[in-house]
């Protein structure tokens with residue numbers, strides 16, 4: 153698959169994820185999605201925050217702010233059931249809650265060693 157094909161499938165899967173979030177009784181808003189090199193530096197360059205090599209720079213990650221009953225759910229563990237659904241959608245999908253430095257609101261697609 154080309155990078156563009158991964159990006160297209162990632163976007164489609166985010167659509168499925170948003171529908172699942174709603175059906176499971178949650179709501180969400182978008183955090184960061186694409187991180188432009190104009191603001192964050194190119195791949196491998198350190199920007200104002202985030203990793204120097206980031207799936208956000210590949211259009212393969214989105215951070216979702218999760219809510220239930222109007223309450224913001226900030227903890228990684230709060231995202232766990234959503235992360236499990238996300239990973240089941242595709243073998244290359246990654247959830248930030250599994251990272252060595254957990255990042256529970258991060259939903260991404262692994263590509264060329266970056267998730």
Ligand SMILES: [Zn+2]
Pocket residue numbers: 184208213214215255257258259
């Ligand atoms: Zn992220």
